[in-house]
Amino acid sequence: MRILVTGGAGFVPSHLCERLLSEGHEVVAIDNFVTGHRRNIAAFAQHPRFSFIEADVTRELPVPGKLDRIYHMASPASPIDYVELPFETLYAGSDATRLGLDRARADGARFLLASTSEVYGDPAIHPQVESYWGNVNPIGVRSVYDEAKRYGEALTMAYHRYHGVATRIVRIFNTYGPRMRPNDGRVMPAFCSQALRGEPLTVFGDGLQTRSFCYVSDLVDGIDRLMESNLTEPCNVGNPHEMTMLQLAEYINRFTGNTAGIIHKPLPKDDPTRRKPDISRASAELGWAPRVSFEDGVSRTVDYFRALGEV
Ligand code: UDP
Numbered sequence: 001m002r003i004l005v006t007g008g009a010g011f012v013p014s015h016l017c018e019r020l021l022s023e024g025h026e027v028v029a030i031d032n033f034v035t036g037h038r039r040n041i042a043a044f045a046q047h048p049r050f051s052f053i054e055a056d057v058t059r060e061l062p063v064p065g066k067l068d069r070i071y072h073m074a075s076p077a078s079p080i081d082y083v084e085l086p087f088e089t090l091y092a093g094s095d096a097t098r099l100g101l102d103r104a105r106a107d108g109a110r111f112l113l114a115s116t117s118e119v120y121g122d123p124a125i126h127p128q129v130e131s132y133w134g135n136v137n138p139i140g141v142r143s144v145y146d147e148a149k150r151y152g153e154a155l156t157m158a159y160h161r162y163h164g165v166a167t168r169i170v171r172i173f174n175t176y177g178p179r180m181r182p183n184d185g186r187v188m189p190a191f192c193s194q195a196l197r198g199e200p201l202t203v204f205g206d207g208l209q210t211r212s213f214c215y216v217s218d219l220v221d222g223i224d225r226l227m228e229s230n231l232t233e234p235c236n237v238g239n240p241h242e243m244t245m246l247q248l249a250e251y252i253n254r255f256t257g258n259t260a261g262i263i264h265k266p267l268p269k270d271d272p273t274r275r276k277p278d279i280s281r282a283s284a285e286l287g288w289a290p291r292v293s294f295e296d297g298v299s300r301t302v303d304y305f306r307a308l309g310e311v
Helices: 010-020 079-084 086-093 093-107 143-163 187-196 217-227 244-257 280-284 294-308
Strands: 002-006 028-030 049-055 069-072 110-116 167-172 201-204 210-212 235-237 243-244 263-267
Touching: 002 010, 010 028, 010 110, 010 143, 010 217, 069 217, 079 086, 079 244, 086 093, 086 143, 086 235, 093 110, 093 143, 110 143, 143 167, 167 217, 187 244, 187 294, 210 244, 210 263, 217 235, 217 280, 235 280, 243 244, 244 263, 244 294
Parallel strands: 002 028, 002 069, 028 049, 069 110, 110 167, 167 235, 201 263
Antiparallel strands: 210 243
C-alpha cells in the first residue's frame, strides 16, 4: 500500500514508518520539524520505498499520487510543548485533522487519528475505559492539546458518519523509547538525562501521581493492528503497568547507578493524578497486548540517550 505518516520525523511516527516499510509498504512521511528531528529518520531515509516531504500539515498536504492509508500522527506531545507551541498544538489536532480527512475522502483512503489519553483529562474513572467521557479543563494550559484532540475525534467520527470515510481513532497512553527528545520535558527523557548527568531527578509535586508506560514498539504494533481492523470506535493502546513518579525515579536512579537522589519541584497545573489504560477493547478486537517488559524498555531507552550524547 501507499501510506502517508504525518509527523513522520517525530518519536512515535518514525518508528511507525520503519514498521510499515518492513511490511513492504511505500511510505511517505511529512514533517515541518517543529518538534520532530532529521536524526529520527536517518536510519531509513535512503530506503527505496521511503520518501520525505518537508511541509506544515496544519496548512497543506502536498503529497502527489493516490494514498491507501493516512496515519495522522503530527502534533507537539509534551506538556512543555503545549505551553511553548499552543497554536501549533491546536492546529495539529484541528486543521491538520481536517486536511487529512479531506484527503482520505478524496482518495478513498483509510484514516487513523492519533488521539490521546488526555481526552480523559484528570480522570474520575480508573482505569480509563473508552466509554468514559473525561474530565478536561477546557481553558487550562493543557487544553490546547486535550481539546484539539477531542475536536479531532469529533471531526473524525463526523467524516465517518456523514461522509462514509473509513476511520480509526487510537487513544495513546504514555509511551517511551529511543528517539524521544532528551529535553522535551516529559518524565522519561527528563529522568534518563538527569540520571546520566549524575544530577538529582526532578520529581514534580509529591511524586505520588501515577502513569503507565508503554514501550514504543508495542504501541506501534497496536496502531498498525487498529488501522487494519474494522474498529471505528476509539481504542486505547497503552501498557497498564502503573507506577508512581517516585517509583519511576527510584528505578531510574538504581538502574543507572545515579547516587544524586531526587529533588521535588512544583506540580504543574492540571497534572492528572492517575492514569492507566483499560485495554480490554484492544485485547478483544485487535488481539493486542504489550510485550516489552519495563526493564528491557528502560534499558534500550537509557542506551539511546547515552549514545545520543546530548544529555
Ligand atoms: N514529571 C516529573 N518530573 C519531570 C517531568 C514530569 O515528576 O521532570 C511528572 C509530571 O508531573 C507527570 C508525570 O511525570 O505527573 C508525567 O509527565 P509527562 O510530562 O511525561 O507526561 P503527561 O503524562 O503528564 O502528559
